[in-house]
Amino acid sequence: MSGLRFSSFNEALGEPEQDANSALTELDIGLRSGRVGEQCEAIVRFPRLFEKYPFPILINSSFLKLADVFRVGNNFLRLWVLRVCQQSEKHLDKILNVDEFVRRIFSVIHANDPVARSLTLQTLGSIAGVIPERQQVHHSIRRSLDSHDSVEVEAAIYAAMQFAAQSKTFALGMCDKISDMIRGIATPAHMKLLLIPILQHMHHDTSTATMVRKVCTDLLAKYPAKDFVVTTLNTLTKLAAATLVDIPSQVELLLNYLIEDKRWSVKKASLLGLHQMAKVGPHLWPAHCVVEAIRVARTSTHQGVVSYTLDIFIVLTQSSIICKEYVESDSELMQLCQETCNSSNSMVSAKSVKIITHMVNYCFEEGLPVSDVEEHISTVESLLLLQISCKDNNEIGDYVLKIVLQCAITLCRTHRPLANRYVDLIATQITNVSGKHLRILCEALGGIAGLEPHALKFQDLTELPEEEAPTAVMLATLIFQTVPPSKWNALHQATIDIILKRTDYWGHYKIGRAAARYGNFQVSSTIWDELTCKVSSEHSHFWLMALVHISKAENALSSSSSLLDRLGESLTSYHKCIAALRAGSSPSNTLGFQCEYASLRCELLQCFHQLVSGCHSLCFAPPPAIAVTTVTNTRDELQRCGHVTNQLRKCAKEFRQCGDMYWKLYQNAFDADPATLTNIQIMQHVCMVMAHSIDTCAQWKYQGDEPALNLSSQDISLESQLMFEASKTAGSLTDHLDKSIKNIVSHQHIDCLMSQVDILVRSPLCLPRYFFQTLQSTSVKLAVTPQPRVNGEWITVTSGSQLAVKVEGVIQHGAKPGLFRSVEKVIVTLNTQPTAKPNALDKIPETTLNLTQTVIPHRDFFSAQFLVSLGPGSVQATVTVGALVVDQTGVVWQTGQKSTLTLKQHEDPISRTH
Incomplete structure (x- = not known):
């Protein structure tokens, strides 16, 4: 289904x-x-x-x-x-x-x-x-x-x-008509309620907006009925949001109705309007209105008024202007939060804590001293403990607990030293909860552990009660986050085995997926091997077989065998993995990224294998007798080392080619999540590091700069940190080479390269999320005109004329469009390549045509037109039309969408005769 x-x-x-x-x-x-x-x-x-x-x-x-x-x-x-x-x-x-x-x-x-x-x-x-x-x-x-x-x-x-x-014309022309109908006695009341919202669109010029605002404010005085007041206030709010200049006066008007009118529906409309004004222009709020809103919340006995007012300040405190003004502990806003954070209404308390979190985060980000920071953090902890101890697992309690935990994670993300503190707090309470609360706490632990890998201890997860399958899967993920593959032992495996007994086959698959995402292929291999015979689809069977082979391949790299044996065994498993991925693909699920990612990993391991073999040649392939002559002819002193020099240079070239292929994979991964893109960047960086290290050893007077990866360990996810640290460690080994050894490939150079290979091979590969899940789906569908009447036929072009090619395209989205990035522009490309006729004696004219056109999609549709000229004479050519997409940051991405036409131009008899 x-x-x-x-x-x-x-x-x-x-x-x-x-x-x-x-x-x-x-x-x-x-x-x-x-x-x-x-x-x-x-x-x-x-x-x-x-x-x-x-x-x-x-x-x-x-x-x-x-x-x-x-x-x-x-x-x-x-x-x-x-x-x-x-x-x-x-x-x-x-x-x-x-x-x-x-x-x-x-x-x-x-x-x-x-x-x-x-x-x-x-x-x-x-x-x-x-x-x-x-x-x-x-x-x-x-x-x-x-x-x-x-x-x-x-x-x-x-x-x-x-x-x-x-239409601006229609709005201006109908303004008086609508106003007269609203004011007219003959118009029924229910019709007036339908007519008033039309006025929210009368903002095309200042005079009209001013007139409409006057009409609406007059209506408020003449029609004090609840429905009229609510409708008019909503209309004025939307009008002010469109014009912006009326935001201060609208805020004052809404505050006046909030204070003076006793009807709850009117108060609610005023509060919702103030919330919208806070979203649109927090910097336009008058200072006395902010103070007045705080006073309303502090003096009101209605919990709804307090709750909605706190929602307004949650939005306002996202603006640095408000935070800067009220960051002090004795400010009116902070006093309001201190008064309401211990409210009997848990939702009100949670909103107060969220406002405090915004203020503290502002200070951390701006480097400002935080007064009473310990008190603020303790407030978050107190509410967290209160919600955990609450036994009522209703929707409101779950929602409040999520808000408080989100505040804790936000504080830890801004100020990393807090991670250990909150992890200890949650871990000590996790054994006392069950059901949905336990799952929420586990998710929060995963979020904090992803920020600070050593904050969570395995001992915190060993005394958990038996729970439902989703929670058990989350617990297994926490274990994989906590224990790196190098420290995995029998106790950890026994805990995972207990969790596996609590879950079904789908839970087993998710646990195996989590293990692979954190580089623990010893666990994932066993799980997926047992699942290969538990699926009903042939495609699913081959998919699981591919996962088994990739797990065995990565697991082989960490064995105790020699480096060449490990690489050879891994390469064998990777070739089986690629074959299984191709067998498991289907028209609806092509597994394109998975095949390419596995192929590039195989290519990288092959480069490592070639490098190790080339390094060994220093011992068993001594320089030839003509080495001195070669040095004289080439003026390359390193040629006196013989075979190893050329082998290493060839390896450097292969590493660079592999890095270029990783970059192409990066450009094709438009829908990938940021962690996946970071994973690909690190793999490309590994290739560049190895190429640089080899050139340092095997190139005469090499002056190349060391490749840099502009990432911080705090900015990347936990699953990428192991790979990132391994690439940094491997790259730093060349700094310890003896600079006095010149003009020779020494054993020290070879040992350095072998150590780099061993570090990078033993470092666990963490399969990215995009390998398993596609959270965002974007595709480009192209239609090219003209098209042949029958597929495979030529399109005939008259000699000396130009063919008009029209390209129409549609951008199609999945369930979550624009989750990571969205399409801002499309670059349509058209390339023509002459082709030879069968048994042709004439030489093909070297005339190629490369055209590009940048278009902006409108409602996900775009079109472009080109004029194609094939040049004089009888020419056959292939026209390839493609599309590149440009995201909101200006980065160009490959989509892989192409359409091909074959053209044939009539021969010109006159020019042929001459």
């Missing part, structure tokens, strides 16, 4: 795959059916068609067909067409024939049926983004606002709301 994609229309599931034209043809047949049910079924399936094939030609054709149904169908069909337009908002700007589409929809506005007219107005409102300045639509909305039918008026209000948000 995980592979099925549900639509909001409950469309048929499990339908067979088909191309866009076939799918559109099938839906067109349904639209032309004489049965209303079949027509409705066809209409509601259009949103899924747009998501699957989001290209302008198909969308334009589909919407024109839907507009025809809207024009000639009944109101029930019109309702479903309206729903399609509302759900497909991001595809509306791909309609090419907008005029024709609007004409067919707009024709129904002249119907005698008010329901048909109201559906037309709502449909026009739903497409306001593509027709914001259509005067005839503006006029129809204005006319329908004066209708005597309430259904039509409400539809006109909806359309007015949509157009006011899109």
Whole structure:
């Protein structure tokens, strides 16, 4: 069931795959059916068609067909067409024939049926983004606002709301009309409540915004009813958030209603409005308003007012201006937090602690002295102990415990010395809790242990009660974080065995995954080997076999055999792993990153193997008799060392090539999490370190700079720290070489290189998270025009002319778009490469064409156009179109998406004769 994609229309599931034209043809047949049910079924399936094939030609054709149904169908069909337009908002700007589409929809506005007219107005409102300045639509909305039918008026209000948000002209033109209707006695009260929110969009110029604000403030005095006050305050808040200049006055207005009005709904609306003002412009808050808000929270007896006010200050204290003003212990805000942190309401206490955490973090980050820092930290600890001792495992208690633990982790991240203190506190209490609280505490321990690897001790995890599977998996992960592979012993293994007995097969897999992520392949190999026969899918079986082989390969590197034997055994297992990964891939899950990562690790180990073999040649391959002559001819003193010199230089070149391949893998990993990218950077750095070390020993007067990795051990995750420290240790060995030994590859040089290899090989490889999980999914879908009528045929180009190539693309996202990075720009590339004709006697013209165009996606859609010229004469060429994406920081990433065309140009008989 995980592979099925549900639509909001409950469309048929499990339908067979088909191309866009076939799918559109099938839906067109349904639209032309004489049965209303079949027509409705066809209409509601259009949103899924747009998501699957989001290209302008198909969308334009589909919407024109839907507009025809809207024009000639009944109101029930019109309702479903309206729903399609509302759900497909991001595809509306791909309609090419907008005029024709609007004409067919707009024709129904002249119907005698008010329901048909109201559906037309709502449909026009739903497409306001593509027709914001259509005067005839503006006029129809204005006319329908004066209708005597309430259904039509409400539809006109909806359309007015949509157009006011899109069109400055409409907003300015309707401002007086809306104001008059709101003030008018003839307008019913419920209509006025619908009309007031339209005013929030009247912010296109200062004068209009000022007039609208005056109208709304007048309404507050004239209509004191609860619903009117709440609606008007919400409208004014959104208007101020858009204009920014009215934030100070809006904050004062909301505070006035918060203090003066006794109705809870009005107080709540005021507090929510202040919260939004804090998000938009905390630096624009008047100082006396901040003091007044603090006073309200300190004097109010209503817990809701206090809680919402603390929410406001949680947002405000994220601004350095507020923190700087109220950081002192005797400030009004800190006094408020001290008064409320021991409240009987646990949620209020947690929010106070969060504000204190923001203030303390500000001081740590800015390097300011923190007054009463011990008292603040003790406050966090006290609330943490109170929540842990609370036996009521309800949702509120769990949420409060999470807030306090997040504060603790934030403090530890800002000030690392606190990690040991909080770990000891949590570890001493972890044996006294159970259920969901235990899992939450384990997650917090994992978060802190990831910051400070030696803060958590294995003894803290040995006396835990039996718990449910998710908690048991978390405990196993904590053990892997605590105990490095080099210190693994029978006691640790026995604890893992006990945890494995509490979990199912899926829990076993997750424990094995955690072991591999922290470099403990001895444990993961055993677990995955037992699971290979417990799966029902062939792809899953090969995936597990690949994990078994990669575990055995990495485990072999830490054995007691000779270096060459260890590398040889590991390489054998890695080749089996790569074969299993390719066998386990499927069209839906290609395992591309996994295959490439394993292949590059195999390539790196092969470089190590070649280096060790080359180092051994210093002993068994002495310099040849012509070494002196070679030195004279090449002016390279190191050639007198013979075979080993060239072997080492070849190894340095191979390490650099391997590093370049790691960089290409980095560029292709757009969706990878930051820890995975750090992992790849470290692997590339290892290659560069080895190449530099070899060149230092085997290059004549080598002056290259030592490669640098701009990472700090505090900035990288725990699973990458072991690899990072190993690369630093290996790189520092060259600093101890005897500088007096020159013009020779000595045994000291060889011993240094062998020691570097041994350190890097024994250092555990921690498989990155992206190897197992894809938290963000982004893909680029390309459509190139023209296309041959039959796949594999040539596209004919007239000699002396240029071919127009249009590239359209769609950026498709998974469940969490933009989790790590998002696409800001797309670089479309077009390359032409001449190809030889069969049995051709003429030489191929050396004319290649490389074109690029940078475009900005709009609603995840982009397009680019190129003119391709193949040059004079009879030419056959291959055109390759690709796309690179640029993220929000300006980094260019490879997507791997390419489309290929084959072109053939007619021979020019006249030029051929000459």
